[in-house]
Amino acid sequence: MSLDDLYREVILDHYRHPRRRGALEHPDAHADGQNPLCGDEIAIDLAFDGDRIADVRIRGRGCSISQASASMMAEAITGKTIADAKDLMHRFKAMMDIEPGEAGLDAARPGAALGDLEALQGVRRFPVRIKCADLPWATLAQALEGHPPA
Amino acid sequence: MTDLSHLRADFPLLQREMNGRPLVYLDSAATTQKPLAVLEAMDRFYRRHNANVHRGAYALAQEATELYEGARAKVAAFVHAASAREIVFTRGTTSAINTVAFGWGLYHLRPGDRILLTTMEHHANVVPWQLVCRHTGAELIYLPFTADYQIDLEALPGLLDERVKVVGLSGMSNVLGTMPPVTAVAAAARAVGALTVVDAAQMTPHSPTDVQALGADFLAFGAHKMLGPTGIGALWGRLELLESMEPAEGGGEMIRDVGWNESTWADAPHRFEAGTPPIAEAVGFGAAVDYLSAVGMDEVHRHEAELTRYALERLGEVPGLTVYGPADVAQRGGAVSFTLADIHPHDLATILDQQGIAIRAGHHCAKPLHRLLGVPATARASFYVYNTREDVDALLPALAEARRLFGVS
Numbered sequence: 001m002s003l004d005d006l007y008r009e010v011i012l013d014h015y016r017h018p019r020r021r022g023a024l025e026h027p028d029a030h031a032d033g034q035n036p037l038c039g040d041e042i043a044i045d046l047a048f049d050g051d052r053i054a055d056v057r058i059r060g061r062g063c064s065i066s067q068a069s070a071s072m073m074a075e076a077i078t079g080k081t082i083a084d085a086k087d088l089m090h091r092f093k094a095m096m097d098i099e100p101g102e103a104g105l106d107a108a109r110p111g112a113a114l115g116d117l118e119a120l121q122g123v124r125r126f127p128v129r130i131k132c133a134d135l136p137w138a139t140l141a142q143a144l145e146g147h148p149p150a
Numbered sequence: 151m152t153d154l155s156h157l158r159a160d161f162p163l164l165q166r167e168m169n170g171r172p173l174v175y176l177d178s179a180a181t182t183q184k185p186l187a188v189l190e191a192m193d194r195f196y197r198r199h200n201a202n203v204h205r206g207a208y209a210l211a212q213e214a215t216e217l218y219e220g221a222r223a224k225v226a227a228f229v230h231a232a233s234a235r236e237i238v239f240t241r242g243t244t245s246a247i248n249t250v251a252f253g254w255g256l257y258h259l260r261p262g263d264r265i266l267l268t269t270m271e272h273h274a275n276v277v278p279w280q281l282v283c284r285h286t287g288a289e290l291i292y293l294p295f296t297a298d299y300q301i302d303l304e305a306l307p308g309l310l311d312e313r314v315k316v317v318g319l320s321g322m323s324n325v326l327g328t329m330p331p332v333t334a335v336a337a338a339a340r341a342v343g344a345l346t347v348v349d350a351a352q353m354t355p356h357s358p359t360d361v362q363a364l365g366a367d368f369l370a371f372g373a374h375k376m377l378g379p380t381g382i383g384a385l386w387g388r389l390e391l392l393e394s395m396e397p398a399e400g401g402g403e404m405i406r407d408v409g410w411n412e413s414t415w416a417d418a419p420h421r422f423e424a425g426t427p428p429i430a431e432a433v434g435f436g437a438a439v440d441y442l443s444a445v446g447m448d449e450v451h452r453h454e455a456e457l458t459r460y461a462l463e464r465l466g467e468v469p470g471l472t473v474y475g476p477a478d479v480a481q482r483g484g485a486v487s488f489t490l491a492d493i494h495p496h497d498l499a500t501i502l503d504q505q506g507i508a509i510r511a512g513h514h515c516a517k518p519l520h521r522l523l524g525v526p527a528t529a530r531a532s533f534y535v536y537n538t539r540e541d542v543d544a545l546l547p548a549l550a551e552a553r554r555l556f557g558v559s
Contacts, residue, residue, distance in 0.1 A: 003504055007497070007555045016492070038496055039513045039526050061526045063496035064556075126500060 005122040006129075007064065014068035014116070019075045022057045029147055033139030035131060040066045042139045051081050051148050063132050065123055070136035072116045077140070082148050088114070089137050095121055098134055152453040154445065158536050160185040171506030174544045179324050179352060179485040179532035180510050181374045184438075188377055191437035195430045203429055204403060204420070218429050221436030222419070225384050228439045229369065230360040236392065238385040238419040239427055239435075243351040244274040246370035246385035247318075249422055250347055251278035252398035254391070255316060261287030265316045266309055266344070268293045268301050268330070269522055270323040273515040275349040279318060288315070299476045301330040306338060314344045321353025321369075325516045325528065326475040327458070327482040329353070336365040345391070351375055355442075355534070356483050357451040361386055373431065377535075378438035382431035385422070392418035399424040442535075450535055454484040457533045461486055461542045468549050470558055474523055484533035487514070490549060491558040495529040498552055505548040 027045035034041045040062030047055035056074045060067060073092075077085040091114060093099035123133045158164050163183045166173045175183060201214040219234070226234040240246040259265070265279050269292045276290075283290055291309055294302045301319070310317070317339040322329045332353075336346040346366040350359065354369070355376035361369055368391070372383035387395075397404055397415055401424035406414040415421045442450060459479045465471055470491035476482040490498060495511035502509055510530045513520045520526060531545065552558075 003501055003551070003555055006500070012556060037512070039517065039520070040496075041526075063494035065497070129496070129500060132496065 006126060008119045008122065010116055010119045011064060011068040014071035015064040018058065018067055018071040020056050020058055020071070020078065023059060024055060024057050027057075029143045031139045031143035033135055033142065035062075035066075035135055038062070038132070040132060040135055042066065042070050042136050044136070044139050044143045046143055046147075048082070048147065051083070053077050053080055053082060053085055058136070060136075062135070063129075065120070065129050065132040066135045069117075069120055069133045072120070073136045073140065076115060076117060082144060085140070086144060089140060092117060092137055093134070095124075096130055096133060097124055098130065152449060152456060154449070154453050154535050155538050157185075157445070158538075160187065160441075161536050162186065162189075164536055168506040168508070169504050174505075174507040174541045176531040176533065176537065176541060176545075177508045177510050178534035178537070179375070179514075179530065181380065182355070182377050182534050183536065184379070184434075185377055185441050187441050188379065188434045188437045192379065192430045192434040195433045200430070202426055214429060217436075218427065218432050221432040221439075224436040224439045226386075228359070228443065229354060229371075229384075229386055230362050231386050232362070232389065235417070235419055236361075236386055236389050238387065238392065238422040239432055240370075240383045240385050240422070241381060241428075242372040242374070242383035243349060243370045244278075244372075244383075246368075246372075246383050247274055247347065247349060248278045249385050249398050250368050250370075250387070250395075251282045253395040253422065254345070255279070255282040255288075256285055257396055259283075259286040259288040259315055262313060263288040264314045265290050265318065266293060266314045266339075267291075267318045268295065268320065270295055270299075270301070270326055270328060270516070270519050271318065271320055272324050272349060272351070273517070274351070275318050275320060275347070276518070279316070293319075295326075295328070298478075299326045299328050299474070300481065301328070301335070303331070303334070306335070310338055310342055310344070312342050314339070314342060316347060317344050318347045318349065320349040320351075322350075322356065322483040322485070323475075323516075323519075324352050324485055325487050325514050325519055325530065327485040327487070328476055329357075329481060329483055332364055332366060336367075340365065352483060352485065356454055358447040367391055373435040373438060376438055377441055379428075379431045379434040382428045382435050384435075387418075389418065392422070395422075397421050397424065401425045403427070445535060453535060454533050455479050457537055457539070457542065458482065458484045458486065460539055461531065461533070461545075464542055464546060468546070468553075470553070471549070474525075474528055485530055486532065487528040487530040489525055489528055490552060491556070493552055493556045493558065495527040497556070498529045498549075501552045501555060502545070502548045505544065505551070507544055507548055 024045035029046040042060035045057040201211040350371040354371040369386040374380040404424040499511035
């Protein structure tokens with residue numbers, strides 16, 4: 001496993017130019033996530049339009065993997081329905097071996113449906129870093145708790 | 151340059167490969183590797199001498215007790231304690247500080263009292279005092295450090311008055327490497343009637359420790375950062391203070407008499423050693439102290455100072471690299487924290503790991519300090535007796551690889 005597969009250009013691009021950075025003035029949902037062991041932090045603001053995620057803003061600091069994962073996630077879930085975002089979350093976690101299941105993944109190209117996020121699959125080979133990639137998603141799960149209202 | 155490279159053969163783990171490269175272990179501030187002398191002493195204890203201590207009238211129990219108490223005497227001599235009774239075996243540095251906080255602080259501190267710490271403390275010398283403040287109404291105040299990462303002695307008189315009952319400071323910062331003038335601070339604390347508690351987790355392993363000369367009241371340190379096993383450390387305290395303290399934990403071994411509702415305590419140090427202690431670990435601790443004494447703590451300190459000077463020189467060659475800590479090796483120890491351009495320390499650690507180099511990345515259990523430094527995390531290389539110039543040299547191509555991967559020009 002080469003480091004060039006871990007630190008793909010697209011990851012470094014999201015790390016250096018994170019998308020959807022900032023805060024929402026009146027978020028419909030919010031969550032803070034941190035990894036107390038390494039100090040990485042993510043904050044997520046969400047605005048809903050019915051059952052759709054209309055807007056996403058992310059703040060945080062940490063390693064390239066956690067911050068790139070957050071940036072890619074923000075892009076991927078913007079405009080999606082809450083149900084689709086949750087589905088994407090399960091696909092991502094399946095790709096990273098965090099959760100069992102295939103969630104419709106192509107065995108030859110796991111994560112292909114995930115767009116830019118596919119670039120993070122190299123992280124699987126560095127087990128201590130998987131939690132970095134997962135931090136934004138765990139924080140998203142928190143923010144989506146109770147949405148949509150049952 | 152002192153040459154201690156012959157010691158490397160004593161450390162089986164250092165012969166390992168990691169990710170296809172010879173292991174370069176640069177994380178001794180987190181924990182040190184163990185020499186055969188320590189491994190064999192612990193193995194021999196379990197094979198030949200294992201029994202519980204301070205109980206049992208049979209000869210084997212007596213052997214175990216003598217080994218356990220013999221280790222205490224070795225540790226006492228290592229720090230120049232007045233007697234072995236001034237050494238309490240604890241689970242480590244953290245539990246040694248908690249023993250003071252909950253055995254002394256809880257019973258003596260009142261609302262309006264102050265505890266003075268420095269802003270470079272490890273969480274182990276912050277959080278126990280926060281807990282005690284919550285119970286007693288005492289408050290924490292902090293002594294800042296200067297632009298060259300030394301504690302601000304000019305600010306000390308303004309902070310240290312009769313309200314201060316405890317001064318807590320690290321003998322060597324695990325992040326900055328700073329070795330503050332403990333003797334001067336302890337003398338100033340004494341002048342206002344405050345006790346001095348020294349977090350010596352990074353101090354005692356790396357330079358000669360003489361508690362008589364320091365003038366402090368308590369000194370906390372752990373075995374695993376000085377070639378010994380995990381699970382054991384020591385609290386040195388002035389005997390009259392230890393005898394005046396309440397135990398933080400109750401149980402077997404620490405009592406004089408037990409009734410249904412009330413008990414009386416054993417004398418120090420056993421008052422603070424409730425339950426079956428880590429006996430084999432104590433034996434290993436004693437063997438570690440023997441090993442370090444044979445090398446000579448002056449020699450250990452000289453070796454690390456030379457290695458640290460060399461490391462600061464070499465790291466200074468790396469474009470974009472910032473070191474957080476004193477530049478003067480006379481005032482610092484061998485923990486060198488740094489950042490490299492905008493590469494996060496976790497990424498650096500992963501990249502170095504691929505070259506077989508083990509460094510620490512993160513906040514090193516000093517989050518408030520990192521907020522002051524203005525960085526969420528640092529990378530840290532730290533040295534011990536078994537490290538060589540070649541270990542430092544190995545950092546350079548690995549850091550160059552990090553710069554290439556991240557496109558840092």
